Amino acid sequence: MTDMSTASIQSNYMEMVRRKRLYGGAALSLFALVMVSGFMLADSRNAGGFWQGIPNIFDFPRDVWKDTLPKLDQLPSHFATYFPSLIETINIAAVSTLLGSMLAILLSLFATRGLAKYPALIGPVRRIMDILRAFPEIVIALVLIFILGGGPVPAMIAIAFHTAGSLGKLFSEVNENADLKPIEGLSSVGATWTQRMWLGVIPQVAPNYFSYAILRFEINIRASAILGFVGAGGIGYELKNAMSWGQGKYDDAAAIFILLFATIVVFDQLSSYVRDRLISKGGH
Amino acid sequence: MAAADYYQNADRLFARKRLFGFAVPAVILAYLVYVFFAFDILGLAERARMENARVLISDMYSHKVLVTRDNRNGEISYSVEGERKGDYPEGQRPTWVLGEETQTISVDLDGGLVAHFLPGNELRVDVPDFGPVEARMDGRAVVTNLDPNNLPEWVSLSWSRLDVTLPDGRVTFTRNKTEAFNYFIGWELFFFTLSSPYHGHGVFSILFGEQIDPTRSNIAGAWNDFWGNPMWRHSEVAWAIFETLLMAFLGTMGAAIIALPLAFLAAKNFTPLGPIRFAVRRVFDFIRGVDSLIFTIILSRAFGPGVLTGTLAILITDTGTFGKMFSESLENVDKKQIEGIESTGAKTIQRYRFGVIPQVTPIFLSQILFSLESSTRSATIIGATTGGGIGLLLTQAIYTQKDWEEVTYYIILVILLVMLMDQFSGWLRHKLIGKKD
Known part of the structure; x- marks a missing residue:
């Protein structure tokens, strides 16, 4: 009797395992098929094929290396030349992070249940944030370049908009976890909405806001370098120019590569250090 | 105290x-x-060109119909947006143009603004509340009845060119041609160009009405003309969107496949050997430090512009990010489950398969799906710089600086695409992992 049921349990279990394996295997092979055919399609739609291109992948780094090596002594002066545009790139990122987070704080307070001044606006404000987030920076930047001319301002506005959208979402998630008791206390003594938010919510959530904003700043440095490449000023613009001078003059490009790389690594490390400190201090 | x-x-x-x-x-x-x-x-x-902003905004929601007289041979042509693809078919013209083409034609630009193309390459524009503005060529110079020292603000006049710009329309006059622009709300040729017999027919009359083109059935013909619309190029746009999605999907998934084994090497509890861990981590740091912009440049030198280049750029960039995130989650796995498996005599591979993978799969999946949305946006941006996908179409349309209605259309498509990806990845995460976020 017991034997029977053990056997049936075992067979049931094996049956289940087999079915699960079958499904898993089918899903996995479907995935593999999609990946392979996708890559083949992408390969066929490319100007040069993958297998022809793979031996050349280090051609460009080698060219840059060859151009730079004999002029190694000029690198410091190149660094000095391009340092101002690097500062501009960092400024673009910093200002857009600053303005974007201010807008994000406002949007997030309007989009959080329990805090919103006008609860009816929660849905629309969230949709606005979705749209701001979905706008690729490059689009806003290019359109603004058409109107405002080249320079840092189009990039700044473009990145600020995107930052407002993505930080707004993160901030409103932080707000949802905020303790409502200080707000109730403040409203019991007759504080206005602005006072309740400023004195009751912001002090609670500021460390988390700051941590997200720092992370965003790091992302925005990359974004502002890319936008420079399409004409929005900063180091990206210089890189594009240096690249267009062609072979034999890549030493400028090499200097810019190094500057950009160093900047990103420094800010990457800095941001993770600051965020670690914030978290270990009990930010959340 | x-x-x-x-x-x-x-x-x-x-x-x-x-x-x-x-x-x-x-x-x-x-x-x-x-x-x-x-x-x-x-x-x-000072540098800002508000003129451009006005053109851009009015182009976004409206279209213009051009009446052009070639002043060298007197030929008159009518076209939407002034493009050959938007030409009116031979013998047809807008209803607001009156008169004999060999004599005088009157172009009614609404609101009392009427441009008369007179014989002898002369032009008279009746402007409401002002009177007629007359112009003719004297040799190579433009001669008008306006006082050059006291021009109305809507007129721009130079030696060789007269330009009258009013809210209802615009008339320009040079030695080579006379042009009248009439503005209308909407994207006129979005579905069918003027060369298609289905232009101007509603959905109902195409689906249920009489056969419009005797050689083709209504639905097949209309679909064919819509899909192959030379002005809006719907089939190309659809293909471009597919390319962008392909770049994002292949890049993200490929990066996950590559980052997974490397992440084990970078995790403290799986690779006790310090130097290997250090090396792999520095590789991840390096990849994240070299921006996707630089990878794009290097890759497009090797593979040429196109979808594959974009895919590989996303793949490499995401590998750095995933490597870091995966190895951090691997360091946080619960030891007990692995020890339990080990106690049954499992080999290393089995320990990983049954002790580690089930623990980290939900976390990894959620990270991968989360970055799928941001990869879609990167694919647009990378497409714009290396060529490929909707990003390329978008930047091309922006660089031509005149097809702002197409720019608007592409922007709407991109935003919808990214928002849909966001929704889809959230939904899939919910399905696979069983909780939101």
Whole structure:
């Protein structure tokens, strides 16, 4: 009797395992098929094929290396030349992070249940944030370049908009976890909405806001370098120019590569250090 | 004594907080002032071309129909947006154009603004509340009845060109041609160009009405003309969107496949060997440090512009990010499950398969799906710089600086695409992992 049921349990279990394996295997092979055919399609739609291109992948780094090596002594002066545009790139990122987070704080307070001044606006404000987030920076930047001319301002506005959208979402998630008791206390003594938010919510959530904003700043440095490449000023613009001078003059490009790389690594490390400190201090 | 100390302490704390409360906004303000001058915001007001902004905004929601007279041979043509693809078929013209083409034609631009193309290459524009503006060529110079020292603000006049721009329409006059622009709301040729027999028919009359083109059935013909619309190029746009999605999907998934084994090498609890761990981590740091922009440049030198280049750029960039995130989650796995499996005599591979993978799969999946949405956006941007996908179409349309209605259309498509990807990845995460976020 017991034997029977053990056997049936075992067979049931094996049956289940087999079915699960079958499904898993089918899903996995479907995935593999999609990946392979996708890559083949992408390969066929490319100007040069993958297998022809793979031996050349280090051609460009080698060219840059060859151009730079004999002029190694000029690198410091190149660094000095391009340092101002690097500062501009960092400024673009910093200002857009600053303005974007201010807008994000406002949007997030309007989009959080329990805090919103006008609860009816929660849905629309969230949709606005979705749209701001979905706008690729490059689009806003290019359109603004058409109107405002080249320079840092189009990039700044473009990145600020995107930052407002993505930080707004993160901030409103932080707000949802905020303790409502200080707000109730403040409203019991007759504080206005602005006072309740400023004195009751912001002090609670500021460390988390700051941590997200720092992370965003790091992302925005990359974004502002890319936008420079399409004409929005900063180091990206210089890189594009240096690249267009062609072979034999890549030493400028090499200097810019190094500057950009160093900047990103420094800010990457800095941001993770600051965020670690914030978290270990009990930010959340 | 003790109480006084406390008071003093509290006072000092308050003073410091108050100082901090003022210092932070002051520093931010000072920085913004510095940037205000560093970015030359004042000069921007001069450099900004508000004219461009007006053209852009009006182009976004409206279209223009051009009536052009070639002043060298007197030929008159009618077209939407002034493009060959938008030409009116031979023998047809807009209903607001009157008169014999060999004599005088009158172009009614609404609101009382009428342009008369007179014989002898002369032009008369009746402007409401002003009177007629007359122009003719004298040799190579434009001669008008306007006082050059007292021109109305809607006229721009130079030696060789007259330009009358009013809200209802615009007329330009040069030696080579006379043009009248009439503006209308909407994207006129979005579904069918004027060369298609289905232009101007509603959905109902195409689906259920009489056969419009005797050689083709209505639905097949209409679909064919819509899909192959030379002005809006719907089939190309659809293909471009597919390419963008392909780049995002292949890049993200490929990166996950590559990052997974490497992440084990970078995790403290799976690779006790310090040097290997250090090396793999520095590789991840390096990849994240070399921006996707630089990868794009290098890759497009090797593979040429196109979808594969974009895919590989996303793949490499995401590998760095995934490697870091995966190895961090691997360091947080629960030891007990692995020890339990080990106690049954499992080999290393089995320990990983049954002890580690089930624990980290939900976390990894959620990270991968989360970055699928941001990869879609990167794919647009990378497509714009290396060529491929909707990003390329978008930047091309922006660089031509005249097809702003197409730019608007592509922007809407991109935003919808990214938002859909966001929804889809959230939904899939919910399905696979069983909780939101």
